[in-house]
Amino acid sequence: MACKRGALIVLEGVDRAGKTTQCNKLVQTLQQSGQPVEMMRFPDRSTTIGQLISSYLEKKSDLEDHTVHLLFSANRWELVPLMKKKLEQGTTLVVDRYAFSGAAFTSAKPGFCLDWCKQPDVGLPKPDLVMFLQLSPAEAALRGQFGEERYETSVFQKAVQQKFEQLMKDSSVNWQVIDASQSVEDVHENIASHTHNAINKAQNLPLGQLWT
Numbered sequence: 622m623a624c625k626r627g628a629l630i631v632l633e634g635v636d637r638a639g640k641t642t643q644c645n646k647l648v649q650t651l652q653q654s655g656q657p658v659e660m661m662r663f664p665d666r667s668t669t670i671g672q673l674i675s676s677y678l679e680k681k682s683d684l685e686d687h688t689v690h691l692l693f694s695a696n697r698w699e700l701v702p703l704m705k706k707k708l709e710q711g712t713t714l715v716v717d718r719y720a721f722s723g724a725a726f727t728s729a730k731p732g733f734c735l736d737w738c739k740q741p742d743v744g745l746p747k748p749d750l751v752m753f754l755q756l757s758p759a760e761a762a763l764r765g766q767f768g769e770e771r772y773e774t775s776v777f778q779k780a781v782q783q784k785f786e787q788l789m790k791d792s793s794v795n796w797q798v799i800d801a802s803q804s805v806e807d808v809h810e811n812i813a814s815h816t817h818n819a820i821n822k823a824q825n826l827p828l829g830q831l832w833t
């Protein structure tokens with residue numbers, strides 16, 4: 622029998638919701654239970670395209686808004702062959718941000734509609750589970766100040782949150798909203814339990830295509 626495929630697990634959420642903390646913890650727990658697992662993040666700043674994006678986010682360079690949107694998408698597409706290979710080999714991927722951040726952030730800019738923003742990512746590997754770490758702006762503020770990068774302002778983050786809410790109405794995606802205001806441990810337990818279910822289900826299902 623062919624080996625069972627890994628699951629594609631995505632964490633999304635507002636700035637300081639705990640995505641990176643929870644991705645790391647989830648990978649650690651799955652590793653300890655003997656599950657083949659790897660972490661990925663988008664943007665992946667290590668590639669040539671990722672370096673252009675990183676310089677834009679750090680405000681070291683400017684890029685036209687449509688152009689940078691397409692670069693974020695291209696940064697996902699360039700990793701698709703690797704993602705598919707890993708998933709087929711039975712490795713579960715835990716991903717820090719994905720196409721949902723892509724659509725939410727660009728469509729929060731003036732003059733962009735959500736539908737246009739989704740198009741370049743149509744057909745990407747579809748996550749088996751997308752967990753949205755929900756945290757109020759007041760609670761996020763308790764976790765420290767905004768950083769120095771582009772997009773890190775409360776006005777913009779509020780617009781992004783509204784776009785995420787629109788994206789979460791799409792029932793073709795397996796969304797789970799996670800209360801990110803709990804302790805790191807409690808959030809982790811919640812995330813780990815949803816992940817175990819998704820891994821078990823994904824084993825017997827083909828990998829889907831996003832937004833098709």
Ligand code: ADP
Pocket residue numbers: 634635636637638639640641642643764765801802803804805806808
């Ligand atoms: P994100 O990747 O979503 O921006 P991080 O994982 O980097 O968020 O966490 C942002 C900050 O909040 C870090 O200082 C982290 O230690 C802290 N943090 C993360 N999760 C929690 C939590 N559940 N409770 C309190 N602080 C947290």
Ligand code: FDM
Pocket residue numbers: 663664678693694718719720722723724726727771772773
């Ligand atoms: N971001 C992230 C986008 O604007 N589009 C995308 O497609 C993705 C994946 O980049 F402000 C934004 C979201 C955030 C920044 O920050 C990446 P982190 O701290 O590396 O997650």
Ligand code: MG
Pocket residue numbers: 640641642
């Ligand atoms: Mg992060």
